[in-house]
Amino acid sequence: MVDPALVQHVALLARLEVPPERLPTLTKEMASIIGYVEQLKDLDVTGVPPLSHGGGAHDVFRDDVPAPSLPRESLLEVAPRREGPFYLVPKVIGEGA
């Protein structure tokens, strides 16, 4: 089931560039790990509710009071490329689009 095409597809979803020479090893490793976690199928979970976290807290709200947030500059200054108050990225839409 786990083949190089599936790994490439998932890598694209995850926004990870996988060099072609890494693909065979990565496919083997993914198959081994997925094969291992599949032992959960041995358990009968009919009627068992899912647990998303162990804390027991639900629908936590804080008071709707305005408060200062972090200064914009302190967050922008850690960006690798910026222009004024913007993050700088390569062009989003190609010429043929």
Next chain:
Amino acid sequence: MSIDELVNNVRTGRTRAGSAAVHAADALDAAGRQLGAVLDVNRETLAQRIQTLESRLKAGEELPLAGVPVGIKDNIAVTGERLSCGSRILETHRAPYNAHVIERLIAAGALPVGRLNMDEFAMGSSTENSAFGPCKNPWDTTRTPGGSSGGSAAVVAAGCVPVALGSDTGGSIRQPAAFTGTVGLKPTYGRVSRFGLVAFGSSLDQIGPIARSVADAARIYDVIAGRDQRDATSSAEAVEAALPGLDDSIAGMRIGIPAEYVSDALDPRIKARVDEAARHLEALGAKLVPVSLPHTKYAIPTYYIVATAEASSNLARHDGIHQGVRAKDANDLLACYLKNRGQGLGKEVQRRILLGTFCLSSGYYEAYYDRAMRVRTLLARDFDAAFSQADVLLGATTPTLPFRLGEKTSDPLQMYLADILTASANLAGVPALVVPAGTVLEDNRPLPVGLQLLGPAFSEARLFRAGQAIERAFKGPLTLPAGALA
């Protein structure tokens, strides 16, 4: 020197407020770097903090951690300091704010010093997944200190700092504590705010102390535990301070011994130490109860679905655009994401992001992620049943002694199994404390053994009390043999 002595020396004016921290910075730069445990020591910010501390003390402030140097794992934010998480993609990143735990420590008079090595984004059990080189175990430098908080555990064991902060998602505080003869606490989920901790598995992550003694760990816990509005999962439950009742009797305490945590699959020398500790506790009036956590063998498969699914979402923010390192050769936005992440993230991190993305992807979600969440319920119910019979559980932390560097790096699955006895506590959200139980000889060198105490949610004070009894039974905190680091 214990934290208590150190603070007393500062309070009485016997030593200057900053002297322990400057000494720690020197030790981190020397022995700490030699072990590969230290990524950065920022003496400028330290000097500023010492100055502030001195004026606070002069103004008469009573500070429970006055002058205590605390090493910080490199995934916990300290304003203006490096915050790389052991990753290339964040190699140049500096934290724009303090984590909640750092605010609390500074308010109490402590001095954060040193950025400590870790498995990249806390993913690993040996600190060999750091982009900045592996960390070594001070007990035997051919062995791993465990991971992912290996740097924190190594510098505490080596005596560079009395205490360090780590984070624990599936055992990342406890397994290194066991491997280095230190005390490590994974608090109840929600007990310590995660604000300022770079997220890995948000439903599992907790910050906790790694210290030389149970009392030192308790002192740090008492300062960092408690509600913080900036972490929505932070609990409003009142904090029971651990220090005041630390030496109280454990007579009558029901100690459950889970069969799965003393099984024949363990190194028999570790199992023998659990038995020995149990007999000591019994002699002090505790009652031993055999219990079972029958789904333990499903903890690792469940953990690797839940943790990687959460990681695949959390780590999407590391895109080389908002922060971190940008690849040079991208011509459009998609290529920019692909290359920044493909080049900036290490192999293990990429494997886990891929696994998590797979488990959440259309067509596989039900079979993997949804099923894992249901098995998580079964694991939590195991604990509920055990805690109806016992106040505290006692067992092994790891199935083996510290393994050798390079021993498990070629097989990711073998590395995952190092966490087989620790991941359940994160999945169920319960607290767990690791306490050393002496050493055993391996190849003519002493190696530490660490036992694990687990309790119901918010029972940290009780765990520390039982831990104190075990520490006493094994004749106090462990000390590295002279010349171990030579």
